[in-house]
Amino acid sequence: MSSAGTPHLEPGINSRSLPVRDLSIHFLEAGPNDRSAPLILLCHGFPELSYSWRKQLLPLACLGYHVVAPDTRGYGRTVSLDQRDSGRTISYDDDISPFRMMNIVHDMIALVHALGYKTVKAVVGHDFGSSLAAHCAFTRPDIFRSVVMSSAVFTGPPSLPFAINPEQPKEERFWPRLDNLLASFNPPRKHYTNYYSTKEANGDLMSSPAGFRSLLRGYFHIKSADWAGNNKPSPPHLLQSPLELVHLPHYYVMPANATMADVAKANAPSAEEVSKNTWLSEEDLDVYVQEFGRTGFQGGLNRYRCMRDPKWEGDFGVLAGKKIEVPAMFIAGEKDWGVHQYPGSVTKMREVGCEKMDDEDLVIIPGAGHWVQQEQAKAFFEQVKRFLDKHN
Template sequence: MSDLPPLETGVTGIRSRFVEDINGLRMHVLEAGTAGRPCLLLLHGFPELAYSWRKVMPALAAAGYHVVAPDQRGYGRTTGWSADYDGDLAPFRMLNLARDAVGLLAALGLRSVEAVVGHDFGASVAAWCALVRPDIFRRVALMSAPFAGVPPLPLGPQKPVPKPDIHAALATLPRPRKHYQWYYSTRPANAEMQQAPQGLHAFLRAYYHVKSADWAPNAPHRLPGWTAEALAELPGYYIMDLGLDMAAQVAPDMPDAAAIAANAWLPEAELAVYAGEYARTGFQGGLQWYRCRTSGLFEAETQLFAGRSIDVPAVFVSGASDWGVPDPRRGGADAGRGLQPHARLPPDPGCRALGAAGAACRGDAAAAGIPGGLAGRLTGSGGRARSRERHRHIVYRNGSDAAGSSRPGFSAAPRRDRTRHPW
């Protein structure tokens, strides 16, 4: 894999290269804009790539930013990581992923960035970057995946409280189910997706489709609680049928030929880039991130930061078809208030729904990721670019800058893109 050339995106204004010796990695990076301009670091999620930001990077560069998007550890053309299921998971733990980001910036000669922007699992990395090194990551934007906060470190003697086995309860439902993150943590998951019976390209088409606003059953509502019966209300790509793998789970919802031909946010040629990369690397690199989460192996390490919050200006953007944050107009929880313990916010964090019918944020949308207009507001400098898709988003923001001034800071403009992805 080390002999691969940088990816040719085919997008005017985006260049690609490798950056050596990044925390043990040879990191593949996409860039747009002029080095020396204010920098934005974009971190993708699963199953994504740096390529997922291709439609927003030129807009951000045109707004005056130097935009950097790496293939993160375990993905794409970045090398130096192991896909061995029986290997060491420690390199994939969250604090080491944040260390990867710091190392990349250092190699680029950057002491700080204007903002770090993360989507899906990349939002978790972005959140930890902002929490641990606010001097480097001056602002943060989280997309689709809320930050759950630092694991608490209880004070004083604690009586053990037995926790219900949610997985056993899911398995005994009339329609037996299982949680997708625990499926992703199993040994067979990688091969079952990479070697999907319908073919990898077709699997990814169906997978991305069911996680988009194009899939009509995506109608989020507030769940009554963390019970098997409540979780079973989630779509099958979240709470899977017990006897199915992910390829089989999404296969029945494969869009027809006409829908594929009409898809403007992820044409076949662009989907082929994903299929080609994952055919070569498999999914295990990304799945290792899930295994770190579900195993709990590294929770004690993060408790070093117990009681800390994200204190830099922060914005959260989610689609109205995103199950991660329910739509308040459908009776869901207020996204901003739900996250308030983990970021310093004004009394009214300003969660609001925008537009008509919506979805969350994926880089494959028209200007997916974060548009120039919002990025300008992240830095208080304005911004010209706007995306063109007609979809509603829920926006949660901290309206002050790092110094506590009252300038717009993270006041978010209506942003519109096409698709959604889960936390």
């Protein structure tokens, strides 16, 4: 993706790459890049790209910041040096350890240094990028001086057994417990992270019967405020019990035998709904279609695999009991069920995950679903600006 090759980038947004660790990291940037301005780092989610921040780069740069949005490991034009030399794409059978959270945090720290900075004014993340931003601030508060999370909560590092009673039965791990609960529903269900961890997921998405472009349009649609189904049987709200997970849309709690391509196709937008979309134009969608059509989704899916496997997520156990110490903010769309998919997680984020999150900095934005920084770009920017101004 270059400024010349991608006309969707507004003047003032530049595209370049840097060698960082075992990667060539591609990123979009705006604002002074001579280290005269404080750095803001924007981290995207799944299935997104640095391009997902296109509506935030220039407004933040106009505040006097150097704003950088990388394609994170496994996405877009960021490639491992091995991939670049061999020309191959990421495979399910590859070693997934590079996609563990600690290693991607390492990527971000190395990128900050490669840009010539020692500190970051704010790390801002969405979806998986929200988790990445949280772990950056949590692990290195000396570098990442504040954090804005969106659409995915941070509830703290893995806990360690406390006051062990050898005679007490060992508690089943979270993911197997959740999988068993959903399988017991009538009809049986499965969590989307379970599905995204399977070998078939990438192929299902790439060869959707509806066509690849329709898959992406449908997926973005059903997780947005545009889809009426996000109000049924009721608008998104705090769940009181894991049993209420049965009410979540199928893009989170799927029918046991469904693929995500099935889910997206079943709720695809009509031509009229597409024509009314104001936040993801056909030209914008072209970027996602071209990039994921070229790379596939396996790089992003490998993060789900690591997330569910304690072998790869145990790195942070050494920080058990620690909180994010720097000022923290959380933003979500009013129509985003993802915020509520783990009962009690928002409360846990406030009480266990973050030390400095003011009441006013837990923000719900009307008229937005999961893709809040794209769907309601102005409102998202105004909240981030307020937070930055407060902590100047």
